[in-house]
Amino acid sequence: MKLSTKLTLFITGSKLAIVGLFILLLPFLIGQIASNYTNFSLRNQQKKVLQNINKKGIDYYFEGDNSYGSYTMLKDEYIALETVAQTLKLDTIRDTKRIVEQDTIAYRVLSFTFQKNQKNYLLEIGKTTASINLYNDALQRFALYVLIILIALSIIIDLIFTRQLIKPLGQIIKLRLTNSRFPFKKKHGHINTSTQDFKYLDHSLISLMDQINEAFEKEREFTANASHEFMTPISILQNKMENLLTEESASEAVQEHIVDMMKTLERLKKISRSLLLISRIENEQFSKQDEIEPQTLFNEIVEEISHRLEEKNIQINIDLSHNKRLSNINHDLLFQLFYNLINNAIKFNKENGSIQISDHLEKGYYSIQVSDSGQGIKAEDIPHVFDRFKKTGHAENAGYGLGLAIVKSIANYLNLTVEVHSIPGEGASFKVIFEIEQRNNKSIT
Amino acid sequence: MKVLIIEDEKTLAFEMEKFLKKAFFLCDLAHSFKQGFNKLELNQYDYVLIDLGLPDGDGFELLSKAKKSNPDAAYIILTARGKLEDRVAGLDMGADDYLAKPFFLPELQSRMQAIARRKFKVAEELIPLGNFNIDLQKRFVFFEEELIELSRKEFDLLSYLLLHKNRVLTRMQLSEHIWGNFVDDDYDSNYIDAHIKNIRKKLNGYAPTEWLETVRGVGYRIKK
Numbered sequence: 001m002k003l004s005t006k007l008t009l010f011i012t013g014s015k016l017a018i019v020g021l022f023i024l025l026l027p028f029l030i031g032q033i034a035s036n037y038t039n040f041s042l043r044n045q046q047k048k049v050l051q052n053i054n055k056k057g058i059d060y061y062f063e064g065d066n067s068y069g070s071y072t073m074l075k076d077e078y079i080a081l082e083t084v085a086q087t088l089k090l091d092t093i094r095d096t097k098r099i100v101e102q103d104t105i106a107y108r109v110l111s112f113t114f115q116k117n118q119k120n121y122l123l124e125i126g127k128t129t130a131s132i133n134l135y136n137d138a139l140q141r142f143a144l145y146v147l148i149i150l151i152a153l154s155i156i157i158d159l160i161f162t163r164q165l166i167k168p169l170g171q172i173i174k175l176r177l178t179n180s181r182f183p184f185k186k187k188h189g190h191i192n193t194s195t196q197d198f199k200y201l202d203h204s205l206i207s208l209m210d211q212i213n214e215a216f217e218k219e220r221e222f223t224a225n226a227s228h229e230f231m232t233p234i235s236i237l238q239n240k241m242e243n244l245l246t247e248e249s250a251s252e253a254v255q256e257h258i259v260d261m262m263k264t265l266e267r268l269k270k271i272s273r274s275l276l277l278i279s280r281i282e283n284e285q286f287s288k289q290d291e292i293e294p295q296t297l298f299n300e301i302v303e304e305i306s307h308r309l310e311e312k313n314i315q316i317n318i319d320l321s322h323n324k325r326l327s328n329i330n331h332d333l334l335f336q337l338f339y340n341l342i343n344n345a346i347k348f349n350k351e352n353g354s355i356q357i358s359d360h361l362e363k364g365y366y367s368i369q370v371s372d373s374g375q376g377i378k379a380e381d382i383p384h385v386f387d388r389f390k391k392t393g394h395a396e397n398a399g400y401g402l403g404l405a406i407v408k409s410i411a412n413y414l415n416l417t418v419e420v421h422s423i424p425g426e427g428a429s430f431k432v433i434f435e436i437e438q439r440n441n442k443s444i445t
Numbered sequence: 446m447k448v449l450i451i452e453d454e455k456t457l458a459f460e461m462e463k464f465l466k467k468a469f470f471l472c473d474l475a476h477s478f479k480q481g482f483n484k485l486e487l488n489q490y491d492y493v494l495i496d497l498g499l500p501d502g503d504g505f506e507l508l509s510k511a512k513k514s515n516p517d518a519a520y521i522i523l524t525a526r527g528k529l530e531d532r533v534a535g536l537d538m539g540a541d542d543y544l545a546k547p548f549f550l551p552e553l554q555s556r557m558q559a560i561a562r563r564k565f566k567v568a569e570e571l572i573p574l575g576n577f578n579i580d581l582q583k584r585f586v587f588f589e590e591e592l593i594e595l596s597r598k599e600f601d602l603l604s605y606l607l608l609h610k611n612r613v614l615t616r617m618q619l620s621e622h623i624w625g626n627f628v629d630d631d632y633d634s635n636y637i638d639a640h641i642k643n644i645r646k647k648l649n650g651y652a653p654t655e656w657l658e659t660v661r662g663v664g665y666r667i668k669k
Binding site for chain 2: 228231232234235236238239240242243245246252255256259262263266269285304307308310311
């Protein structure tokens with residue numbers, strides 16, 4: 001998952017969780033607040049009544065009677081005073097029901113007893129519970145709206161900010177990693193960012209790529225020079241041996257020795273040529289202007305290699321059904337690439353084995369697959385099959401270990417991908433993938 | 446036939462000379478641009494072999510100068526650079542052929558022969574070979590009047606051996622001639638044997654092929 005997606009999900013998720021929790025708690029909270037506030041106001045009124053009694057005397061309320069009661073007009077509040085038995089002691093607030101003019105009404109009642117003039121009085125102040133919770137819904141709704149608006153605003157701000165913040169990271173990934181193919185020829189400027197970490201990352205990547213390029217360049221130069229420098233001495237030795245071979249004085253035994261020496265020299269020559277070919281491909285010394293029909297190409301290859309197929313009695317089935325023309329490619333290199341793959345498919349095949357060549361057309365891709373019925377490649381060897389001078393196992397017919405290295409460098413040069421799949425004991429298959437140009441997508445950068 | 450070999454590696458030039466002499470070419474050697482240029486001014490050659498990597502000048506320049514003084518000569522470029530552009534440039538500048546070092550000496554001679562056929566219109570009649578006749582130009586093998594079907598590679602092999610008759614050619618020399626210096630990850634190519642076997646099989650149906658000899662441990666030879 002991309003960082004931006006993760007951040008978006010996290011920000012939205014965490015805020016929604018907070019909103020959810022708040023919505024769940026809101027009725028309870030508001031109920032609590034209203035209840036506490038009511039209790040508080042009941043106590044306030046109690047204080048006022050007691051002050052009045054102290055100031056004006058209890059008879060101010062009783063006016064000769066032994067009880068006093070007063071309701072507000074809608075009966076949502078009342079005050080009552082009466083004399084009670086000396087033993088009664090009360091100081092409570094509780095919800096209770098009262099019958100007032102045939103209506104049963106739920107009240108919150110403050111009951112308080114106090115001594116005045118050697119008499120025990122009970123003061124009751126009541127408030128209907130309905131009036132306590134009157135504003136709860138409205139309050140709740142209002143709080144909810146405000147909260148939702150605030151959260152939405154904060155989500156939007158967060159998203160815009162994080163998007164802005166990690167934008168350079170996306171640019172770095174796109175420019176330096178996804179869109180950049182080895183060797184990193186194209187030079188791009190630095191990414192514009194004020195974030196120290198991204199700057200550091202970008203600079204490090206650039207310098208890493210430069211280092212890789214430099215090392216690669218050196219190796220390429222060395223390979224080209226070394227293999228080229230070998231050619232003249234090899235030439236001299238080879239021609240000397242050829243002349244020696246035709247010398248009248250050379251006995252049969254000597255001739256055989258000379259041929260043995262020539263064989264060894266041949267090996268050296270082929271290794272040098274292979275390395276030279278790789279360095280030439282890497283130096284891009286081949287044009288990419290050919291158009292190729294795979295069927296024709298494979299016919300040519302099979303003609304060239306038929307003696308090897310016959311030797312092992314290997315059946316080759318070429319099943320190219322898509323009739324695709326490949327353009328912007330180099331004929332000789334593609335020939336060499338498939339020649340090497342088929343050559344390997346023969347080399348590592350068993351007697352009377354088979355080779356399958358098939359093609360596939362997928363969205364944006366065309367691929368040709370070369371599969372054999374040979375001994376296959378061990379899973380741990382697969383990552384190294386394209387390495388130079390890498391020979392896996394089979395000493396007697398391994399060649400120099402440059403065949404697949406050449407395949408790899410040709411594929412790199414022609415922008416092809418080669419995938420290897422193998423089940424040891426059952427065979428290996430190499431899939432060469434051609435990206436089909438999609439002109440419509442070119443404008444997208 | 447007079448050949449000028451312009452090659453700064455003296456040993457190499459000497460080996461080429463030695464080989465070509467045996468094929469009855471008259472050889473002249475030059476080891477630098479200057480020497481080569483002087484010899485070209487003084488003499489007329491049938492073949493000029495030019496190494497591109499001369500120490501005192503560009504081989505291409507020498508080629509263009511030589512074409513003025515020796516317009517009728519056949520030019521073969523020799524190079525260790527082996528770059529594709531060199532080949533194209535050389536052929537564009539009027540070279541008749543191009544050989545990348547290291548090359549086998551019989552290959553050099555066969556290229557010279559091919560140029561001769563092309564350029565000097567050396568009309569070769571049917572070449573007799575045992576009871577067979579071979580038409581190198583049309584690439585036919587006849588037994589009396591009957592045409593014998595050989596594959597392209599089989600014919601190449603036969604005509605190459607014929608060109609170098611009485612000389613043993615190794616399997617390496619033969620296979621490089623047939624498959625070119627195409628990069629191949631295999632160092633023990635005995636596929637020549639299979640082709641020879643096929644040639645013998647096809648021809649033996651008509652007449653014996655004792656002239657096609659196997660030289661044990663070395664290679665093959667046509668004896669005439």
